[in-house]
Amino acid sequence: MNPTDTTPIYRPGLEGVIAAETALSHPEGAAGRLTIVGHAVEELAAQFTSEEVACLLWHGRLPTPVELATFKQQLSAHRSLPEATLDLLRAAASRAVPTMDALRMAIASLDLDLTPDQLEIGLVARTPTIIAAYGRLRQGQDPLPPHPDLDHAANYLYMLHGQLPSPAQVRGLETYLNTVSDHGLNASTFTARIIVSTDSDVVSAVTGAIGALKGPKHGGAPGPALDMVFEIGTAEQAEPYLRAKLDKGERLMGFGHRVYKVRDPRAVVLSQAAAEMYRAGGDMALYELAQQVEETAVRLLAEYKPGRNLQTNVEFYTALLLHGLGLPTDLFTPTFALGRMAGWIAHCREQQASNRLIRPLSRYVGP
Numbered sequence: 001m002n003p004t005d006t007t008p009i010y011r012p013g014l015e016g017v018i019a020a021e022t023a024l025s026h027p028e029g030a031a032g033r034l035t036i037v038g039h040a041v042e043e044l045a046a047q048f049t050s051e052e053v054a055c056l057l058w059h060g061r062l063p064t065p066v067e068l069a070t071f072k073q074q075l076s077a078h079r080s081l082p083e084a085t086l087d088l089l090r091a092a093a094s095r096a097v098p099t100m101d102a103l104r105m106a107i108a109s110l111d112l113d114l115t116p117d118q119l120e121i122g123l124v125a126r127t128p129t130i131i132a133a134y135g136r137l138r139q140g141q142d143p144l145p146p147h148p149d150l151d152h153a154a155n156y157l158y159m160l161h162g163q164l165p166s167p168a169q170v171r172g173l174e175t176y177l178n179t180v181s182d183h184g185l186n187a188s189t190f191t192a193r194i195i196v197s198t199d200s201d202v203v204s205a206v207t208g209a210i211g212a213l214k215g216p217k218h219g220g221a222p223g224p225a226l227d228m229v230f231e232i233g234t235a236e237q238a239e240p241y242l243r244a245k246l247d248k249g250e251r252l253m254g255f256g257h258r259v260y261k262v263r264d265p266r267a268v269v270l271s272q273a274a275a276e277m278y279r280a281g282g283d284m285a286l287y288e289l290a291q292q293v294e295e296t297a298v299r300l301l302a303e304y305k306p307g308r309n310l311q312t313n314v315e316f317y318t319a320l321l322l323h324g325l326g327l328p329t330d331l332f333t334p335t336f337a338l339g340r341m342a343g344w345i346a347h348c349r350e351q352q353a354s355n356r357l358i359r360p361l362s363r364y365v366g367p
Ligand code: ACO
Pocket: 216, 217, 218, 219, 220, 221, 250, 251, 252, 253, 254, 255, 256, 257, 258, 259, 301, 305, 308, 310, 313, 314, 315
């Protein structure tokens, strides 16, 4: 469009519209490439710790050893939950509140005892504690306090399972958390940026982001994706099962993406990480079944939706990886939120640094 032409245009779903500038991440849909603060996702996911990735997103560079040690100490100091948040989680568990709703309520309660200076660190530090506590409460178990000697990812697995995780499990989880740490102007990140653009606060922003992430068109797909693999059960069942779904007009969870028209690069990273984890002591037959389901789904999607380029997205192998780490399916989306938390906050900071209230127009079609 001519830059002097200010005639408003209407794009449903803001498809193809650039609504922010960011130095944080760059998904390239046609090439199937994802860069996070100058690092290819393949390199960043497998090599860095989640604390390093949070520092990278917040400061634009990797931390020095001293900066990293300080950041870890700050996280450790903020990991425990206030009694008010624990009470809220207990009440939610007694009413069987769904996990993403419990996470939303608990995150929204954190400004009861954190000062504005502590909030960003507190949000990152306490997200795993909240999810693990709720995961246990729902099963009638008491929450476990954070382990004083474990870092961010390892502590999450410890607080959930009550056992020290193996190095391979910690690496598998860190690869996942790093892979999903940031992803351009996805729906939850945009939500967070809209909220801080009104000069509201970061707790409100990430609470809203959690609400956006919950939906199956965004972060809510991995649980149903795994259920689908289990329901299929054997390689021979894949085609009739998937055809029946497509014949009914249903969507296959874990496939298709607004930006990627080739295989999501995060699916590539996570399928390799999952393969390593399953080979090192998991149910390899399940991994192989998932591969067959993926192949069949991509083939059938090309047949049923020609020209749409519907490929595997991040959620399909997320499901397999998190299942291999012993997580129940209803903790998959909360764990996605855990991986995205530092990214949401980084976007809030970026928005605040050069803010313009986000306020598009609507086209009136009423009487
Ligand atoms: N299964 C079957 N059909 C699909 C799928 C799918 N997974 N995805 C898209 N389609 C079809 C649509 O029905 C539509 O067909 P039509 O033109 O005949 O009506 C066509 O492909 C285009 O779909 P849109 O909805 O316009 O594509 P959009 O860019 O809005 O959708 C989305 C992206 C929401 C991710 C979609 O592919 C989907 O619903 N996938 C399944 C859910 C999922 O995996 N969500 C996780 C996304 S990854 C993430 O956010 C972290």
